[in-house]
Amino acid sequence: MKHTQGKITGQGNPIIRHKFTADPTVLVHQDTVYLYTGHDAPPDGVEDYVMNNWLCFSSTDLMNWNEHPSPLKAIDFSWAKGNAYASNVIKKNDKYYWYAAVSHASIEGMAIGVAVATQPTGPFRDAKASALISQEMIPPTANPKANLDPSVIIDEDGQAYLIWGNQTCYIAKLKSNMIEIDGPIYTISLPAFSEGAHLHKHGNWYYLAYGYGMPEKIGYAMSRNISGPWKFVGILNEIPYNCETNRPAIIDFKGKSYLFYHNGALKGGGNHRRSVCIDYLHYNQDGTIQPVIMTTKGVDKAGQ
Known part of the structure:
Protein backbone atom coordinates (compact mmCIF):
# COMPACT_ATOMS: atom_id res chain seq x y z
CA MET A 1 0.00 0.00 0.00
CA LYS A 2 1.24 3.47 -0.90
CA HIS A 3 0.18 6.85 0.44
CA THR A 4 1.08 9.95 -1.54
CA GLN A 5 -0.48 13.43 -1.45
CA GLY A 6 -3.81 12.32 -0.07
CA LYS A 7 -4.09 9.21 -2.25
CA ILE A 8 -3.93 5.70 -0.83
CA THR A 9 -3.45 2.82 -3.23
CA GLY A 10 -3.00 -0.82 -2.53
CA GLN A 11 -4.72 -3.96 -1.42
CA GLY A 12 -5.24 -5.73 1.83
CA ASN A 13 -6.24 -5.13 5.43
CA PRO A 14 -5.95 -2.75 7.19
CA ILE A 15 -6.93 -0.44 4.34
CA ILE A 16 -5.49 2.76 5.89
CA ARG A 17 -1.92 2.36 7.12
CA HIS A 18 -0.39 5.80 7.60
CA LYS A 19 -2.77 6.75 10.44
CA PHE A 20 -4.65 4.80 13.08
CA THR A 21 -8.35 4.68 12.23
CA ALA A 22 -11.26 3.30 14.27
CA ASP A 23 -15.05 2.99 14.47
CA PRO A 24 -15.88 3.13 10.75
CA THR A 25 -19.08 4.63 9.42
CA VAL A 26 -19.74 4.45 5.69
CA LEU A 27 -21.94 6.40 3.28
CA VAL A 28 -22.59 5.42 -0.35
CA HIS A 29 -23.38 8.38 -2.59
CA GLN A 30 -23.24 8.64 -6.39
CA ASP A 31 -21.10 5.50 -6.89
CA THR A 32 -18.64 6.69 -4.27
CA VAL A 33 -18.04 5.27 -0.81
CA TYR A 34 -17.28 7.82 1.90
CA LEU A 35 -15.52 6.30 4.89
CA TYR A 36 -15.53 8.29 8.13
CA THR A 37 -13.37 7.06 10.99
CA GLY A 38 -12.21 7.94 14.44
CA HIS A 39 -8.55 8.85 14.78
CA ASP A 40 -6.58 7.09 17.51
CA ALA A 41 -3.67 9.34 18.45
CA PRO A 42 -2.30 8.52 21.92
CA PRO A 43 1.25 9.74 22.58
CA ASP A 44 4.00 7.16 22.80
CA GLY A 45 3.77 5.24 26.05
CA VAL A 46 0.12 6.13 26.64
CA GLU A 47 -2.38 3.26 26.64
CA ASP A 48 -5.72 5.04 26.57
CA TYR A 49 -8.19 6.42 24.08
CA VAL A 50 -6.93 9.77 22.74
CA MET A 51 -9.24 10.82 19.92
CA ASN A 52 -9.66 14.48 19.03
CA ASN A 53 -11.01 14.49 15.48
CA TRP A 54 -12.54 12.33 12.77
CA LEU A 55 -11.10 11.46 9.37
CA CYS A 56 -12.69 11.14 5.94
CA PHE A 57 -11.69 9.00 2.96
CA SER A 58 -13.48 8.28 -0.33
CA SER A 59 -13.25 5.57 -2.96
CA THR A 60 -15.01 4.42 -6.11
CA ASP A 61 -13.57 0.87 -5.96
CA LEU A 62 -12.76 0.13 -2.26
CA MET A 63 -9.08 -0.25 -3.14
CA ASN A 64 -7.92 3.24 -4.08
CA TRP A 65 -8.78 5.85 -1.46
CA ASN A 66 -8.59 9.62 -1.38
CA GLU A 67 -7.90 11.23 1.97
CA HIS A 68 -9.76 14.47 2.64
CA PRO A 69 -8.98 17.14 5.25
CA SER A 70 -10.43 16.28 8.63
CA PRO A 71 -14.03 17.56 8.41
CA LEU A 72 -14.90 17.57 12.12
CA LYS A 73 -13.30 17.81 15.57
CA ALA A 74 -14.85 17.03 18.94
CA ILE A 75 -14.53 20.65 20.06
CA ASP A 76 -16.37 21.85 16.95
CA PHE A 77 -19.31 21.17 19.26
CA SER A 78 -18.95 24.25 21.47
CA TRP A 79 -20.67 22.49 24.38
CA ALA A 80 -18.23 19.54 24.27
CA LYS A 81 -14.85 19.23 25.97
CA GLY A 82 -13.38 16.59 23.68
CA ASN A 83 -13.20 12.86 22.92
CA ALA A 84 -14.12 12.16 19.28
CA TYR A 85 -15.66 8.73 19.74
CA ALA A 86 -17.70 6.58 17.33
CA SER A 87 -20.05 8.29 14.90
CA ASN A 88 -22.45 7.85 11.98
CA VAL A 89 -23.03 9.92 8.84
CA ILE A 90 -26.29 9.85 6.87
CA LYS A 91 -27.73 11.85 3.97
CA LYS A 92 -31.21 13.33 3.92
CA ASN A 93 -32.41 15.53 1.08
CA ASP A 94 -29.42 17.70 0.19
CA LYS A 95 -27.71 17.65 3.59
CA TYR A 96 -25.33 15.33 5.39
CA TYR A 97 -25.82 14.73 9.09
CA TRP A 98 -23.01 13.51 11.32
CA TYR A 99 -23.98 12.01 14.69
CA ALA A 100 -21.07 11.70 17.09
CA ALA A 101 -20.33 10.74 20.69
CA VAL A 102 -18.29 13.31 22.64
CA SER A 103 -17.72 14.28 26.28
CA HIS A 104 -20.11 16.99 27.47
CA ALA A 105 -18.44 19.99 29.05
CA SER A 106 -21.14 20.86 31.59
CA ILE A 107 -23.22 17.68 32.01
CA GLU A 108 -21.53 14.60 33.41
CA GLY A 109 -20.91 11.77 30.97
CA MET A 110 -20.87 11.24 27.23
CA ALA A 111 -23.32 12.96 24.92
CA ILE A 112 -24.34 12.73 21.28
CA GLY A 113 -24.07 15.74 19.02
CA VAL A 114 -25.15 16.26 15.43
CA ALA A 115 -23.27 18.25 12.80
CA VAL A 116 -24.41 19.15 9.29
CA ALA A 117 -22.81 19.87 5.92
CA THR A 118 -23.85 20.39 2.31
CA GLN A 119 -21.06 18.15 0.96
CA PRO A 120 -20.12 14.63 2.13
CA THR A 121 -16.55 15.76 2.77
CA GLY A 122 -17.67 18.75 4.83
CA PRO A 123 -16.81 21.00 6.44
CA PHE A 124 -19.37 20.09 9.09
CA ARG A 125 -20.76 22.49 11.70
CA ASP A 126 -22.73 21.93 14.88
CA ALA A 127 -26.35 21.69 13.75
CA LYS A 128 -28.05 22.83 16.96
CA ALA A 129 -25.44 24.27 19.40
CA SER A 130 -26.46 21.79 22.09
CA ALA A 131 -26.43 18.05 22.62
CA LEU A 132 -28.95 15.86 20.84
CA ILE A 133 -28.68 13.31 23.66
CA SER A 134 -27.17 13.94 27.10
CA GLN A 135 -26.96 11.90 30.29
CA GLU A 136 -29.96 13.64 31.85
CA MET A 137 -32.25 12.61 28.96
CA ILE A 138 -31.89 8.84 29.34
CA PRO A 139 -33.21 6.60 32.12
CA PRO A 140 -31.10 6.99 35.29
CA THR A 141 -27.79 5.15 35.01
CA ALA A 142 -24.44 5.12 36.78
CA ASN A 143 -22.68 4.50 33.47
CA ALA A 160 -35.55 8.52 11.00
CA TYR A 161 -34.44 6.50 14.02
CA LEU A 162 -31.41 6.94 16.27
CA ILE A 163 -29.92 3.95 18.06
CA TRP A 164 -26.99 4.11 20.50
CA GLY A 165 -25.65 2.97 23.84
CA ASN A 166 -23.03 1.30 26.01
CA GLN A 167 -24.18 -1.72 28.07
CA THR A 168 -27.77 -0.66 27.32
CA CYS A 169 -29.12 -0.22 23.79
CA TYR A 170 -31.37 2.82 23.29
CA ILE A 171 -33.59 3.78 20.36
CA ALA A 172 -35.64 6.92 19.62
CA LYS A 173 -37.34 8.60 16.70
CA LEU A 174 -35.88 11.76 15.20
CA LYS A 175 -37.96 14.70 14.04
CA SER A 176 -37.93 15.48 10.32
CA ASN A 177 -35.29 18.16 10.92
CA MET A 178 -32.90 15.35 11.98
CA ILE A 179 -31.62 17.33 14.98
CA GLU A 180 -34.29 16.68 17.65
CA ILE A 181 -35.63 13.59 19.37
CA ASP A 182 -39.31 12.94 18.62
CA GLY A 183 -40.98 11.18 21.53
CA PRO A 184 -39.73 8.82 24.24
CA ILE A 185 -36.46 6.92 24.41
CA TYR A 186 -36.87 3.14 24.49
CA THR A 187 -34.45 0.33 25.27
CA ILE A 188 -33.85 -2.83 23.23
CA SER A 189 -32.97 -6.04 25.02
CA LEU A 190 -30.09 -7.81 23.27
CA PRO A 191 -27.84 -10.59 24.59
CA ALA A 192 -24.35 -9.48 25.68
CA PHE A 193 -24.86 -5.95 24.26
CA SER A 194 -21.68 -3.95 24.79
CA GLU A 195 -21.69 -1.00 22.35
CA GLY A 196 -21.12 -0.19 18.67
CA ALA A 197 -24.70 -0.54 17.40
CA HIS A 198 -25.23 -0.33 13.63
CA LEU A 199 -28.60 -0.34 11.83
CA HIS A 200 -29.12 -1.24 8.19
CA LYS A 201 -31.74 -2.77 5.93
CA HIS A 202 -31.29 -5.40 3.22
CA GLY A 203 -34.24 -6.81 1.32
CA ASN A 204 -37.21 -6.99 3.69
CA TRP A 205 -35.12 -7.32 6.84
CA TYR A 206 -33.76 -4.80 9.30
CA TYR A 207 -30.45 -5.70 10.93
CA LEU A 208 -29.04 -4.50 14.23
CA ALA A 209 -25.36 -5.41 14.54
CA TYR A 210 -23.37 -4.59 17.65
CA GLY A 211 -20.35 -5.30 19.83
CA TYR A 212 -21.15 -8.58 21.60
CA GLY A 213 -19.49 -9.26 24.95
CA MET A 214 -16.02 -8.04 25.97
CA PRO A 215 -13.64 -8.52 24.23
CA GLU A 216 -16.15 -7.81 21.50
CA LYS A 217 -17.33 -10.06 18.75
CA ILE A 218 -20.00 -8.65 16.43
CA GLY A 219 -23.44 -10.11 17.05
CA TYR A 220 -26.63 -9.28 15.21
CA ALA A 221 -30.40 -9.36 15.49
CA MET A 222 -33.07 -9.20 12.79
CA SER A 223 -36.59 -7.78 12.55
CA ARG A 224 -39.28 -7.20 9.95
CA ASN A 225 -40.02 -3.87 11.63
CA ILE A 226 -37.64 -1.15 12.73
CA SER A 227 -39.58 -0.94 16.00
CA GLY A 228 -39.06 -4.65 16.65
CA PRO A 229 -39.43 -7.21 17.98
CA TRP A 230 -35.75 -7.99 17.40
CA LYS A 231 -34.62 -11.62 17.28
CA PHE A 232 -30.98 -12.36 18.07
CA VAL A 233 -29.51 -14.52 15.30
CA GLY A 234 -25.80 -15.04 15.91
CA ILE A 235 -22.22 -13.86 15.53
CA LEU A 236 -21.05 -11.91 12.47
CA ASN A 237 -17.35 -11.94 13.19
CA GLU A 238 -15.03 -13.01 15.97
CA TYR A 258 -19.24 -5.52 2.69
CA LEU A 259 -18.44 -5.37 6.39
CA PHE A 260 -16.18 -2.60 7.68
CA TYR A 261 -14.64 -3.09 11.13
CA HIS A 262 -11.38 -2.38 12.93
CA ASN A 263 -8.51 -4.36 14.40
CA GLY A 264 -5.09 -3.68 15.94
CA ALA A 265 -2.96 -5.18 13.18
CA LEU A 266 -0.67 -2.29 12.24
CA LYS A 267 2.82 -2.03 13.70
CA GLY A 268 2.41 -0.46 17.13
CA GLY A 269 -1.33 -1.13 16.98
CA GLY A 270 -3.60 -2.40 19.71
CA ASN A 271 -6.70 -1.51 21.73
CA HIS A 272 -5.99 2.23 21.51
CA ARG A 273 -4.32 2.26 18.07
CA ARG A 274 -6.83 0.63 15.76
CA SER A 275 -7.15 0.25 11.99
CA VAL A 276 -10.15 -0.09 9.67
CA CYS A 277 -10.55 -3.21 7.54
CA ILE A 278 -13.04 -4.49 4.92
CA ASP A 279 -14.21 -8.01 4.14
CA TYR A 280 -17.04 -9.49 2.12
CA LEU A 281 -20.42 -10.10 3.71
CA HIS A 282 -22.82 -12.75 2.36
CA TYR A 283 -26.55 -13.14 3.00
CA ASN A 284 -28.31 -16.50 3.05
CA GLN A 285 -31.62 -17.03 1.24
CA ASP A 286 -33.55 -16.71 4.49
CA GLY A 287 -31.98 -13.30 5.16
CA THR A 288 -29.52 -14.45 7.80
CA ILE A 289 -25.87 -13.53 7.34
CA GLN A 290 -22.97 -15.92 7.02
CA PRO A 291 -20.17 -15.42 9.55
CA VAL A 292 -17.65 -12.98 8.08
CA ILE A 293 -14.12 -14.30 7.71
CA MET A 294 -11.61 -11.62 8.68
CA THR A 295 -8.71 -11.66 6.20
CA THR A 296 -5.44 -9.88 5.56
CA LYS A 297 -6.17 -9.94 1.80
CA GLY A 298 -9.32 -7.87 2.14
CA VAL A 299 -11.50 -7.33 -0.93
CA ASP A 300 -10.93 -7.09 -4.67
CA LYS A 301 -11.54 -3.96 -6.69
CA ALA A 302 -15.26 -3.23 -6.55
CA GLY A 303 -17.23 -3.26 -9.78
CA GLN A 304 -15.09 -5.85 -11.54
Whole structure:
Protein backbone atom coordinates (compact mmCIF):
# COMPACT_ATOMS: atom_id res chain seq x y z
CA MET A 1 0.00 0.00 0.00
CA LYS A 2 1.24 3.47 -0.90
CA HIS A 3 0.18 6.85 0.44
CA THR A 4 1.08 9.95 -1.54
CA GLN A 5 -0.48 13.43 -1.45
CA GLY A 6 -3.81 12.32 -0.07
CA LYS A 7 -4.09 9.21 -2.25
CA ILE A 8 -3.93 5.70 -0.83
CA THR A 9 -3.45 2.82 -3.23
CA GLY A 10 -3.00 -0.82 -2.53
CA GLN A 11 -4.72 -3.96 -1.42
CA GLY A 12 -5.24 -5.73 1.83
CA ASN A 13 -6.24 -5.13 5.43
CA PRO A 14 -5.95 -2.75 7.19
CA ILE A 15 -6.93 -0.44 4.34
CA ILE A 16 -5.49 2.76 5.89
CA ARG A 17 -1.92 2.36 7.12
CA HIS A 18 -0.39 5.80 7.60
CA LYS A 19 -2.77 6.75 10.44
CA PHE A 20 -4.65 4.80 13.08
CA THR A 21 -8.35 4.68 12.23
CA ALA A 22 -11.26 3.30 14.27
CA ASP A 23 -15.05 2.99 14.47
CA PRO A 24 -15.88 3.13 10.75
CA THR A 25 -19.08 4.63 9.42
CA VAL A 26 -19.74 4.45 5.69
CA LEU A 27 -21.94 6.40 3.28
CA VAL A 28 -22.59 5.42 -0.35
CA HIS A 29 -23.38 8.38 -2.59
CA GLN A 30 -23.24 8.64 -6.39
CA ASP A 31 -21.10 5.50 -6.89
CA THR A 32 -18.64 6.69 -4.27
CA VAL A 33 -18.04 5.27 -0.81
CA TYR A 34 -17.28 7.82 1.90
CA LEU A 35 -15.52 6.30 4.89
CA TYR A 36 -15.53 8.29 8.13
CA THR A 37 -13.37 7.06 10.99
CA GLY A 38 -12.21 7.94 14.44
CA HIS A 39 -8.55 8.85 14.78
CA ASP A 40 -6.58 7.09 17.51
CA ALA A 41 -3.67 9.34 18.45
CA PRO A 42 -2.30 8.52 21.92
CA PRO A 43 1.25 9.74 22.58
CA ASP A 44 4.00 7.16 22.80
CA GLY A 45 3.77 5.24 26.05
CA VAL A 46 0.12 6.13 26.64
CA GLU A 47 -2.38 3.26 26.64
CA ASP A 48 -5.72 5.04 26.57
CA TYR A 49 -8.19 6.42 24.08
CA VAL A 50 -6.93 9.77 22.74
CA MET A 51 -9.24 10.82 19.92
CA ASN A 52 -9.66 14.48 19.03
CA ASN A 53 -11.01 14.49 15.48
CA TRP A 54 -12.54 12.33 12.77
CA LEU A 55 -11.10 11.46 9.37
CA CYS A 56 -12.69 11.14 5.94
CA PHE A 57 -11.69 9.00 2.96
CA SER A 58 -13.48 8.28 -0.33
CA SER A 59 -13.25 5.57 -2.96
CA THR A 60 -15.01 4.42 -6.11
CA ASP A 61 -13.57 0.87 -5.96
CA LEU A 62 -12.76 0.13 -2.26
CA MET A 63 -9.08 -0.25 -3.14
CA ASN A 64 -7.92 3.24 -4.08
CA TRP A 65 -8.78 5.85 -1.46
CA ASN A 66 -8.59 9.62 -1.38
CA GLU A 67 -7.90 11.23 1.97
CA HIS A 68 -9.76 14.47 2.64
CA PRO A 69 -8.98 17.14 5.25
CA SER A 70 -10.43 16.28 8.63
CA PRO A 71 -14.03 17.56 8.41
CA LEU A 72 -14.90 17.57 12.12
CA LYS A 73 -13.30 17.81 15.57
CA ALA A 74 -14.85 17.03 18.94
CA ILE A 75 -14.53 20.65 20.06
CA ASP A 76 -16.37 21.85 16.95
CA PHE A 77 -19.31 21.17 19.26
CA SER A 78 -18.95 24.25 21.47
CA TRP A 79 -20.67 22.49 24.38
CA ALA A 80 -18.23 19.54 24.27
CA LYS A 81 -14.85 19.23 25.97
CA GLY A 82 -13.38 16.59 23.68
CA ASN A 83 -13.20 12.86 22.92
CA ALA A 84 -14.12 12.16 19.28
CA TYR A 85 -15.66 8.73 19.74
CA ALA A 86 -17.70 6.58 17.33
CA SER A 87 -20.05 8.29 14.90
CA ASN A 88 -22.45 7.85 11.98
CA VAL A 89 -23.03 9.92 8.84
CA ILE A 90 -26.29 9.85 6.87
CA LYS A 91 -27.73 11.85 3.97
CA LYS A 92 -31.21 13.33 3.92
CA ASN A 93 -32.41 15.53 1.08
CA ASP A 94 -29.42 17.70 0.19
CA LYS A 95 -27.71 17.65 3.59
CA TYR A 96 -25.33 15.33 5.39
CA TYR A 97 -25.82 14.73 9.09
CA TRP A 98 -23.01 13.51 11.32
CA TYR A 99 -23.98 12.01 14.69
CA ALA A 100 -21.07 11.70 17.09
CA ALA A 101 -20.33 10.74 20.69
CA VAL A 102 -18.29 13.31 22.64
CA SER A 103 -17.72 14.28 26.28
CA HIS A 104 -20.11 16.99 27.47
CA ALA A 105 -18.44 19.99 29.05
CA SER A 106 -21.14 20.86 31.59
CA ILE A 107 -23.22 17.68 32.01
CA GLU A 108 -21.53 14.60 33.41
CA GLY A 109 -20.91 11.77 30.97
CA MET A 110 -20.87 11.24 27.23
CA ALA A 111 -23.32 12.96 24.92
CA ILE A 112 -24.34 12.73 21.28
CA GLY A 113 -24.07 15.74 19.02
CA VAL A 114 -25.15 16.26 15.43
CA ALA A 115 -23.27 18.25 12.80
CA VAL A 116 -24.41 19.15 9.29
CA ALA A 117 -22.81 19.87 5.92
CA THR A 118 -23.85 20.39 2.31
CA GLN A 119 -21.06 18.15 0.96
CA PRO A 120 -20.12 14.63 2.13
CA THR A 121 -16.55 15.76 2.77
CA GLY A 122 -17.67 18.75 4.83
CA PRO A 123 -16.81 21.00 6.44
CA PHE A 124 -19.37 20.09 9.09
CA ARG A 125 -20.76 22.49 11.70
CA ASP A 126 -22.73 21.93 14.88
CA ALA A 127 -26.35 21.69 13.75
CA LYS A 128 -28.05 22.83 16.96
CA ALA A 129 -25.44 24.27 19.40
CA SER A 130 -26.46 21.79 22.09
CA ALA A 131 -26.43 18.05 22.62
CA LEU A 132 -28.95 15.86 20.84
CA ILE A 133 -28.68 13.31 23.66
CA SER A 134 -27.17 13.94 27.10
CA GLN A 135 -26.96 11.90 30.29
CA GLU A 136 -29.96 13.64 31.85
CA MET A 137 -32.25 12.61 28.96
CA ILE A 138 -31.89 8.84 29.34
CA PRO A 139 -33.21 6.60 32.12
CA PRO A 140 -31.10 6.99 35.29
CA THR A 141 -27.79 5.15 35.01
CA ALA A 142 -24.44 5.12 36.78
CA ASN A 143 -22.68 4.50 33.47
CA PRO A 144 -20.97 7.72 32.27
CA LYS A 145 -20.40 6.13 28.86
CA ALA A 146 -24.05 5.23 28.27
CA ASN A 147 -24.33 7.60 25.29
CA LEU A 148 -21.87 6.03 22.88
CA ASP A 149 -21.84 4.96 19.25
CA PRO A 150 -24.86 6.51 17.49
CA SER A 151 -26.34 4.97 14.36
CA VAL A 152 -29.17 6.43 12.28
CA ILE A 153 -31.46 4.87 9.70
CA ILE A 154 -34.23 6.50 7.64
CA ASP A 155 -37.12 4.10 7.17
CA GLU A 156 -39.05 3.78 3.92
CA ASP A 157 -41.80 6.07 5.24
CA GLY A 158 -39.21 8.81 5.85
CA GLN A 159 -39.11 8.37 9.62
CA ALA A 160 -35.55 8.52 11.00
CA TYR A 161 -34.44 6.50 14.02
CA LEU A 162 -31.41 6.94 16.27
CA ILE A 163 -29.92 3.95 18.06
CA TRP A 164 -26.99 4.11 20.50
CA GLY A 165 -25.65 2.97 23.84
CA ASN A 166 -23.03 1.30 26.01
CA GLN A 167 -24.18 -1.72 28.07
CA THR A 168 -27.77 -0.66 27.32
CA CYS A 169 -29.12 -0.22 23.79
CA TYR A 170 -31.37 2.82 23.29
CA ILE A 171 -33.59 3.78 20.36
CA ALA A 172 -35.64 6.92 19.62
CA LYS A 173 -37.34 8.60 16.70
CA LEU A 174 -35.88 11.76 15.20
CA LYS A 175 -37.96 14.70 14.04
CA SER A 176 -37.93 15.48 10.32
CA ASN A 177 -35.29 18.16 10.92
CA MET A 178 -32.90 15.35 11.98
CA ILE A 179 -31.62 17.33 14.98
CA GLU A 180 -34.29 16.68 17.65
CA ILE A 181 -35.63 13.59 19.37
CA ASP A 182 -39.31 12.94 18.62
CA GLY A 183 -40.98 11.18 21.53
CA PRO A 184 -39.73 8.82 24.24
CA ILE A 185 -36.46 6.92 24.41
CA TYR A 186 -36.87 3.14 24.49
CA THR A 187 -34.45 0.33 25.27
CA ILE A 188 -33.85 -2.83 23.23
CA SER A 189 -32.97 -6.04 25.02
CA LEU A 190 -30.09 -7.81 23.27
CA PRO A 191 -27.84 -10.59 24.59
CA ALA A 192 -24.35 -9.48 25.68
CA PHE A 193 -24.86 -5.95 24.26
CA SER A 194 -21.68 -3.95 24.79
CA GLU A 195 -21.69 -1.00 22.35
CA GLY A 196 -21.12 -0.19 18.67
CA ALA A 197 -24.70 -0.54 17.40
CA HIS A 198 -25.23 -0.33 13.63
CA LEU A 199 -28.60 -0.34 11.83
CA HIS A 200 -29.12 -1.24 8.19
CA LYS A 201 -31.74 -2.77 5.93
CA HIS A 202 -31.29 -5.40 3.22
CA GLY A 203 -34.24 -6.81 1.32
CA ASN A 204 -37.21 -6.99 3.69
CA TRP A 205 -35.12 -7.32 6.84
CA TYR A 206 -33.76 -4.80 9.30
CA TYR A 207 -30.45 -5.70 10.93
CA LEU A 208 -29.04 -4.50 14.23
CA ALA A 209 -25.36 -5.41 14.54
CA TYR A 210 -23.37 -4.59 17.65
CA GLY A 211 -20.35 -5.30 19.83
CA TYR A 212 -21.15 -8.58 21.60
CA GLY A 213 -19.49 -9.26 24.95
CA MET A 214 -16.02 -8.04 25.97
CA PRO A 215 -13.64 -8.52 24.23
CA GLU A 216 -16.15 -7.81 21.50
CA LYS A 217 -17.33 -10.06 18.75
CA ILE A 218 -20.00 -8.65 16.43
CA GLY A 219 -23.44 -10.11 17.05
CA TYR A 220 -26.63 -9.28 15.21
CA ALA A 221 -30.40 -9.36 15.49
CA MET A 222 -33.07 -9.20 12.79
CA SER A 223 -36.59 -7.78 12.55
CA ARG A 224 -39.28 -7.20 9.95
CA ASN A 225 -40.02 -3.87 11.63
CA ILE A 226 -37.64 -1.15 12.73
CA SER A 227 -39.58 -0.94 16.00
CA GLY A 228 -39.06 -4.65 16.65
CA PRO A 229 -39.43 -7.21 17.98
CA TRP A 230 -35.75 -7.99 17.40
CA LYS A 231 -34.62 -11.62 17.28
CA PHE A 232 -30.98 -12.36 18.07
CA VAL A 233 -29.51 -14.52 15.30
CA GLY A 234 -25.80 -15.04 15.91
CA ILE A 235 -22.22 -13.86 15.53
CA LEU A 236 -21.05 -11.91 12.47
CA ASN A 237 -17.35 -11.94 13.19
CA GLU A 238 -15.03 -13.01 15.97
CA ILE A 239 -12.81 -10.89 18.22
CA PRO A 240 -10.57 -8.85 15.90
CA TYR A 241 -6.82 -9.32 15.92
CA ASN A 242 -4.99 -7.51 18.73
CA CYS A 243 -8.05 -5.45 19.71
CA GLU A 244 -10.78 -5.89 22.33
CA THR A 245 -13.35 -3.59 20.66
CA ASN A 246 -15.33 -4.01 17.46
CA ARG A 247 -17.63 -1.66 15.55
CA PRO A 248 -19.45 -2.77 12.36
CA ALA A 249 -20.54 -0.80 9.30
CA ILE A 250 -22.34 -2.70 6.54
CA ILE A 251 -23.04 -1.55 2.98
CA ASP A 252 -24.07 -2.78 -0.45
CA PHE A 253 -21.86 -1.38 -3.22
CA LYS A 254 -21.67 -2.24 -6.91
CA GLY A 255 -23.47 -5.53 -6.52
CA LYS A 256 -21.74 -6.90 -3.41
CA SER A 257 -22.05 -6.52 0.35
CA TYR A 258 -19.24 -5.52 2.69
CA LEU A 259 -18.44 -5.37 6.39
CA PHE A 260 -16.18 -2.60 7.68
CA TYR A 261 -14.64 -3.09 11.13
CA HIS A 262 -11.38 -2.38 12.93
CA ASN A 263 -8.51 -4.36 14.40
CA GLY A 264 -5.09 -3.68 15.94
CA ALA A 265 -2.96 -5.18 13.18
CA LEU A 266 -0.67 -2.29 12.24
CA LYS A 267 2.82 -2.03 13.70
CA GLY A 268 2.41 -0.46 17.13
CA GLY A 269 -1.33 -1.13 16.98
CA GLY A 270 -3.60 -2.40 19.71
CA ASN A 271 -6.70 -1.51 21.73
CA HIS A 272 -5.99 2.23 21.51
CA ARG A 273 -4.32 2.26 18.07
CA ARG A 274 -6.83 0.63 15.76
CA SER A 275 -7.15 0.25 11.99
CA VAL A 276 -10.15 -0.09 9.67
CA CYS A 277 -10.55 -3.21 7.54
CA ILE A 278 -13.04 -4.49 4.92
CA ASP A 279 -14.21 -8.01 4.14
CA TYR A 280 -17.04 -9.49 2.12
CA LEU A 281 -20.42 -10.10 3.71
CA HIS A 282 -22.82 -12.75 2.36
CA TYR A 283 -26.55 -13.14 3.00
CA ASN A 284 -28.31 -16.50 3.05
CA GLN A 285 -31.62 -17.03 1.24
CA ASP A 286 -33.55 -16.71 4.49
CA GLY A 287 -31.98 -13.30 5.16
CA THR A 288 -29.52 -14.45 7.80
CA ILE A 289 -25.87 -13.53 7.34
CA GLN A 290 -22.97 -15.92 7.02
CA PRO A 291 -20.17 -15.42 9.55
CA VAL A 292 -17.65 -12.98 8.08
CA ILE A 293 -14.12 -14.30 7.71
CA MET A 294 -11.61 -11.62 8.68
CA THR A 295 -8.71 -11.66 6.20
CA THR A 296 -5.44 -9.88 5.56
CA LYS A 297 -6.17 -9.94 1.80
CA GLY A 298 -9.32 -7.87 2.14
CA VAL A 299 -11.50 -7.33 -0.93
CA ASP A 300 -10.93 -7.09 -4.67
CA LYS A 301 -11.54 -3.96 -6.69
CA ALA A 302 -15.26 -3.23 -6.55
CA GLY A 303 -17.23 -3.26 -9.78
CA GLN A 304 -15.09 -5.85 -11.54
